[in-house]
Amino acid sequence: MTTPSSYPLIMMRGIVKKFNIGSEEELTVIPGVDFDMHSGEFVAIVGASGSGKSTLMNIIGLLDRPTEGQYFFAGTDVLNSTDDALSSYRSQNIGFVFQNFNLISRVDALKNVEMPLMYAGVGRKERAQRAEELLAMVGMADRMHHLPTQLSGGQKQRVAVARALANEPNLLLADEPTGALDSATGRMVMDMFHDLHQNQGVSIVFITHNPELAAECSRTQTMVDGRFVSTPDHGVHTVAAPLLAAAETTSPIAEIPSGEGSSAGVSHPLGSPGQPATATDAQSSTTADKE
Ligand SMILES: Nc1ncnc2c1ncn2[C@@H]1O[C@H](COP(=O)(O)OP(=O)(O)OP(=O)(O)O)[C@@H](O)[C@H]1O
Numbered sequence: 001m002t003t004p005s006s007y008p009l010i011m012m013r014g015i016v017k018k019f020n021i022g023s024e025e026e027l028t029v030i031p032g033v034d035f036d037m038h039s040g041e042f043v044a045i046v047g048a049s050g051s052g053k054s055t056l057m058n059i060i061g062l063l064d065r066p067t068e069g070q071y072f073f074a075g076t077d078v079l080n081s082t083d084d085a086l087s088s089y090r091s092q093n094i095g096f097v098f099q100n101f102n103l104i105s106r107v108d109a110l111k112n113v114e115m116p117l118m119y120a121g122v123g124r125k126e127r128a129q130r131a132e133e134l135l136a137m138v139g140m141a142d143r144m145h146h147l148p149t150q151l152s153g154g155q156k157q158r159v160a161v162a163r164a165l166a167n168e169p170n171l172l173l174a175d176e177p178t179g180a181l182d183s184a185t186g187r188m189v190m191d192m193f194h195d196l197h198q199n200q201g202v203s204i205v206f207i208t209h210n211p212e213l214a215a216e217c218s219r220t221q222t223m224v225d226g227r228f229v230s231t232p233d234h235g236v237h238t239v240a241a242p243l244l245a246a247a248e249t250t251s252p253i254a255e256i257p258s259g260e261g262s263s264a265g266v267s268h269p270l271g272s273p274g275q276p277a278t279a280t281d282a283q284s285s286t287t288a289d290k291e
């Protein structure tokens with residue numbers, strides 16, 4: 001699931017997000033963020049409630065556009081696209097896991113996992129087969145015909161992870177995926193992320209309030225008032241050697257200065273140290289039809 005591109009998976013520069021909160025009033029939630037991430041990384045984002053983590057995650061996941069800034073995903077200037085193009089790019093490249101699972105409550109686990117494949121136009125037989133394989137991979141083979149209401153929290157999150165992986169995304173975005181789970185179940189979900197990262201090369205951005213879980217990731221970005229502040233490095237880097245070599249290649253956007261969110265310890269092409277609509281229409285919608 002790693003991108004074959006020689007570019008960083010994510011390169012963001014000067015991302016600003018303002019919300020209109022009245023006819024004349026604007027709220028600046030993200031005053032300016034630079035963020036780089038290479039394929040194969042498992043990055044934690046931590047920070048106080050209201051610091052802007054989910055707002056940034058929605059921008060990373062192409063669910064929302066920033067007010068200002070540049071965003072290159074695997075070398076593609078994704079913000080210079082129509083909403084339809086963005087949506088299709090998102091469904092092909094990004095999977096989402098949310099705190100509250102966001103499963104469709106009226107259909108079983110199998111159909112939930114099939115949903116992004118259906119949006120992607122995959123035929124009935126193939127998508128059922130792929131959904132079964134994914135559910136087996138997350139240990140849910142014996143529950144695939146259960147409705148979300150018939151599953152425990154941990155089981156629901158496993159189904160949500162299987163759904164997020166349906167279109168073989170380059171990037172898995174998880175917004176407090178263990179937040180609604182007890183610690184043992186949260187552990188199980190975290191172990192599943194480690195397995196996906198280490199054994200299947202899935203790149204992950206993981207928002208959490210749990211410092212112990214954050215410390216297990218390759219690195220941590222701490223958000224304060226919509227900015228990244230420096231965080232001590234965990235000293236664990238899991239970027240594969242070929243990707244490091246690729247990172248040495250010249251980027252077409254080399255004129256953009258690297259910033260505070262750069263991948264620490266990873267040689268960077270810019271020379272600095274460092275649902276929903278498918279996985280997405282079904283996942284990002286906020287209808288009451290969720291479990
Ligand atoms: N659509 C919106 N309109 C106006 N303000 C918003 C909107 N979405 C988020 N905000 C504000 O942006 C700030 C950051 O919100 P965000 O959800 O990104 O925080 P967070 O770090 O994810 O918090 P938590 O840890 O509680 O999930 C908050 O002050 C919130 O009220």
Ligand SMILES: [Mg+2]
Nearest residue numbers: 053054055175
């Ligand atoms: Mg949040």
